[in-house]
Amino acid sequence: EAGVVQSPRYKIIEKKQPVAFWCNPISGHNTLYWYLQNLGQGPELLIRYENEEAVDDSQLPKDRFSAERLKGVDSTLKIQPAELGDSAVYLCASSLGPPGEYGYTFGSGTRLTVV
Amino acid sequence: QKEVEQDPGPLSVPEGAIVSLNCTYSNSAFQYFMWYRQYSRKGPELLMYTYSSGNKEDGRFTAQVDKSSKYISLFIRDSQPSDSATYLCAMSSLGSSASKIIFGSGTRLSIRP
Numbered sequence: 001e002a003g004v005v006q007s008p009r010y011k012i013i014e015k016k017q018p019v020a021f022w023c024n025p026i027s028g029h030n031t032l033y034w035y036l037q038n039l040g041q042g043p044e045l046l047i048r049y050e051n052e053e054a055v056d057d058s059q060l061p062k063d064r065f066s067a068e069r070l071k072g073v074d075s076t077l078k079i080q081p082a083e084l085g086d087s088a089v090y091l092c093a094s095s096l097g098p099p100g101e102y103g104y105t106f107g108s109g110t111r112l113t114v115v
Numbered sequence: 116q117k118e119v120e121q122d123p124g125p126l127s128v129p130e131g132a133i134v135s136l137n138c139t140y141s142n143s144a145f146q147y148f149m150w151y152r153q154y155s156r157k158g159p160e161l162l163m164y165t166y167s168s169g170n171k172e173d174g175r176f177t178a179q180v181d182k183s184s185k186y187i188s189l190f191i192r193d194s195q196p197s198d199s200a201t202y203l204c205a206m207s208s209l210g211s212s213a214s215k216i217i218f219g220s221g222t223r224l225s226i227r228p
Contacts, residue, residue, distance in 0.1 A: 004158070040123060040220065040221070041220050041221070042119075042121075042205075042218030042220045042221050043159065043203075044218070045215055048215065091159075093158070098207075099147075099207055099215070101147065101166075103149055103161040103164055104159075104216065105160075105161075106159050106160065107158050108156070108158050109156075109158050111156075
């Protein structure tokens with residue numbers, strides 16, 4: 001079974017440019033998460049989807065970040081415009097059910113560098 | 116104060132040693148306790164999962180939860196160089212907020228051959 005697939009693995013962009021990350025969750029996992037991980041820190045939730053619906057986006061900086069999950073499968077996270085402080089690893093995860101019971105399966109992440 | 120506190124390390128021990136990793140937390144609503152292992156340039160992977168208080172053993176790994184002290188531990192016996200990674204504790208509560216996991220900042224562990 002394929003795991004959570006993310007692309008690209010690495011991205012370097014200049015500040016003020018747009019950038020997009022893509023995630024394909026495990027088949028059958030209705031819940032999808034985008035997490036941000038800064039160097040030396042644990043992951044922090046940006047947004048959670050139940051199928052197509054964003055049910056928790058309270059931590060998403062909506063002035064520059066947006067996300068979508070069309071047809072309740074793949075998801076895209078976008079930043080426009082990117083700032084230097086956005087340099088981090090962006091992790092996608094999916095879960096079969098409540099993560100307290102099932103845990104997450106993470107992708108390998110997209111490492112973003114804004115210069 | 117963060118909801119979950121974890122010593123960042125780094126922690127370096129010789130091969131074969133017993134490793135103890137710990138986290139404290141402040142939210143008494145947490146009921147699910149997890150340990151994730153993260154290798155360099157990889158996403159975290161679920162290592163151990165415990166519900167409420169008690170111990171859980173899986174091979175060389177033992178997870179302990181002491182809810183009265185708001186303290187959780189992961190023990191690694193007969194540590195191997197392949198155990199070198201960052202270990203993240205994680206917690207979740209019941210109810211709607213069960214759909215969110217709060218992570219510690221991670222402890223970097225290095226096992227010396």
